[in-house]
Amino acid sequence: MVGLTKIAMEWLQDPLSWLFVASVVFVEFSKLFVEFCIGDFIPWLSWADPQGINVRLRAARAALDQFIDKIIDEHMKRGRNPDDVDADMVDDMLAFLPEARTKKAAGDGGDDLQNTLHLTRDNIKAMIMDVMFGGTETVASAIEWAMSEMMHCPDDLRRLQQELADTVGLGRNVDESDLDKLPFLKCVIKETLRLHPPIPLLNHENAEDCAVGGYSVPRGSRVMINVFAIGRDANAWKDADAFRPSRFMEGEGEAAGVDFKGGCFEFLPFGSGRRSCPGMALGLYSLELVVAQLAHGFNLALPDGMAPSELDMHDVFGLTVPRATRLCVVPTPRLTCSLVADDDAAHQA
Numbered sequence: 001m002v003g004l005t006k007i008a009m010e011w012l013q014d015p016l017s018w019l020f021v022a023s024v025v026f027v028e029f030s031k032l033f034v035e036f037c038i039g040d041f042i043p044w045l046s047w048a049d050p051q052g053i054n055v056r057l058r059a060a061r062a063a064l065d066q067f068i069d070k071i072i073d074e075h076m077k078r079g080r081n082p083d084d085v086d087a088d089m090v091d092d093m094l095a096f097l098p099e100a101r102t103k104k105a106a107g108d109g110g111d112d113l114q115n116t117l118h119l120t121r122d123n124i125k126a127m128i129m130d131v132m133f134g135g136t137e138t139v140a141s142a143i144e145w146a147m148s149e150m151m152h153c154p155d156d157l158r159r160l161q162q163e164l165a166d167t168v169g170l171g172r173n174v175d176e177s178d179l180d181k182l183p184f185l186k187c188v189i190k191e192t193l194r195l196h197p198p199i200p201l202l203n204h205e206n207a208e209d210c211a212v213g214g215y216s217v218p219r220g221s222r223v224m225i226n227v228f229a230i231g232r233d234a235n236a237w238k239d240a241d242a243f244r245p246s247r248f249m250e251g252e253g254e255a256a257g258v259d260f261k262g263g264c265f266e267f268l269p270f271g272s273g274r275r276s277c278p279g280m281a282l283g284l285y286s287l288e289l290v291v292a293q294l295a296h297g298f299n300l301a302l303p304d305g306m307a308p309s310e311l312d313m314h315d316v317f318g319l320t321v322p323r324a325t326r327l328c329v330v331p332t333p334r335l336t337c338s339l340v341a342d343d344d345a346a347h348q349a
């Protein structure tokens with residue numbers, strides 16, 4: 001982590017390297033989130049910081065700040081209106097930052113909301129961080145696990161591909177409007193989130209004294225909810241460790257009525273209650289669409305004739321629980337049409 005800020009500064013001169021900086025910083029944050037910090041447990045020792053965690057935290061935070069400042073500055077410089085076709089989320093938020101309101105918007109008088117609601121640069125930074133941390137690694141790790149589990153259990157991959165062929169047909173790619181007609185896809189996603197919840201431990205603090213399972217928990221305690229263990233609890237799930245999406249299938253599986261909206265406490269990949277995930281709909285949409293497009297668009301094989309049972313299914317612990325080794329799959333085209341839509345192809349030409 002030594003000099004992370006300096007590295008970030010140098011790399012940020014080249015926009016193509018942003019991705020590299022983001023991944024270095026994210027990986028460091030992901031590690032820091034779960035680092036054992038002695039001061040968390042023995043507060044009067046926190047000044048000592050024998051593991052140098054505070055130094056690493058400050059460096060990672062500074063690097064991230066530079067990264068996001070640069071994004072905001074670039075957007076302010078190009079001054080897009082939220083109504084422009086190529087405007088993005090940052091342009092939308094900048095419409096509420098008084099110093100960044102574009103001349104056109106200011107001239108138009110903007111809309112009422114923009115005149116009454118003002119954001120600060122720090123507000124915008126916090127929201128960008130929320131989306132970056134909440135919405136990138138979680139979805140990426142779940143996509144990789146869904147594909148890994150299906151490569152490990154090819155019968156489930158075949159069933160999903162059959163559902164896609166029957167519903168969508170091999171003559172076109174899957175799109176958003178198909179997702180609600182693909183019940184087995186939904187089961188694959190649920191089963192992936194049960195076995196591999198992207199955020200395995202939820203950290204909360206109880207506001208009131210309470211008793212749980214015969215233990216009294218004083219107000220202000222740090223409460224950790226182990227979603228990973230709950231999803232594999234043999235008292236709640238049949239074949240708890242097996243990847244079996246059909247358990248969620250209506251009319252077929254024993255867990256058909258179980259969902260992840262927060263009311264079924266044996267299945268909490270998005271948490272529950274007021275602090276549950278605000279990005280659930282967006283996360284699910286990305287997850288379902290990417291997995292459907294990969295399964296529909298390609299025949300998938302493991303490299304070098306590897307048998308499904310030989311695939312490494314170990315994970316590593318961090319803020320998320322990604323695979324210990326990257327999944328490597330050999331794709332060959334499955335559809336009778338081009339994977340690039342006509343208008344995309346025209347755009348690229």
Ligand code: HEM
Nearest residue numbers: 130131134135138199202269270271272275276277279283
């Ligand atoms: C498969 C995808 C996702 C999963 C499994 C997931 C899961 C979670 C979980 C378990 C929490 C903590 C809940 C708790 O502490 O009780 C959380 C919080 C949060 N998530 Fe997600 N998430 C996903 C996608 C997203 C996306 C796409 C976004 C935003 C674009 C997002 C933004 C957030 C934010 C901002 C919080 C903090 C909420 C708060 O502190 O009140 N998440 N997510």
